[in-house]
Amino acid sequence: MKKLITLFIVVFLIAFQSADAKKLNAFISYSTFYSPQDGPYIETYMSIIGKSANFVQIDNGSYQAKLEILILFKQNDSIKDFRKYNLLSPELADSSNTDIVFHDQQRIPIPNGDYDMEIKIRDVNSDQHGYVVSEQVSIAFSDEDVQVSGIELVESYSITEELSVISKSGYDLIPLPLNYYPPSVEKI
Numbered sequence: 001m002k003k004l005i006t007l008f009i010v011v012f013l014i015a016f017q018s019a020d021a022k023k024l025n026a027f028i029s030y031s032t033f034y035s036p037q038d039g040p041y042i043e044t045y046m047s048i049i050g051k052s053a054n055f056v057q058i059d060n061g062s063y064q065a066k067l068e069i070l071i072l073f074k075q076n077d078s079i080k081d082f083r084k085y086n087l088l089s090p091e092l093a094d095s096s097n098t099d100i101v102f103h104d105q106q107r108i109p110i111p112n113g114d115y116d117m118e119i120k121i122r123d124v125n126s127d128q129h130g131y132v133v134s135e136q137v138s139i140a141f142s143d144e145d146v147q148v149s150g151i152e153l154v155e156s157y158s159i160t161e162e163l164s165v166i167s168k169s170g171y172d173l174i175p176l177p178l179n180y181y182p183p184s185v186e187k188i
Contacts, residue, residue: 024067029044031045032150042117042139043175050099051099063092063098065098067123069084070118081108110139117134120132154173154175154176155174
């Protein structure tokens with residue numbers, strides 16, 4: 001059985017920033033899975049601490065943070081797959097009330113193999129440089145042997161009302177990208 005490898009990362013700004021700059025805090029993890037219909041895939045999970053992101057007023061008058069995310073899968077010097085997208089926070093009526101956590105999950109089909117996975121995160125509303133997290137990922141599922149996919153820790157779940165990337169087997173799963181449950185969690 002493959003080991004579940006969890007990234008637990010708090011992303012910090014570089015040392016030469018001004019004292020009043022915000023430090024973007026993100027928790028990132030991933031897990032590998034196998035689907036008999038679709039083959040192997042990887043899921044990435046991110047939770048962003050709202051207070052660490054820069055919220056700006058948008059056209060409708062509410063406030064929103066915007067992060068640019070790039071996920072790369074490389075073998076040697078060749079890019080085998082990637083995702084580049086903007087992660088938007090929920091819209092808030094008041095920019096002083098950013099005590100939220102917003103989440104992202106990506107499901108990326110990827111063939112068996114060894115990869116260098118890089119995740120780059122940049123706050124679009126900041127002039128600070130982005131951050132790069134690198135991890136070796138090995139995907140080795142067999143079409144013929146019984147195997148166990150990865151484990152996804154969840155913060156909460158509910159019955160699926162509308163299918164989305166967080167839907168699995170009729171439930172919406174909000175990922176918990178940590179390698180433990182903190183004392184504030186009263187049930188698993």
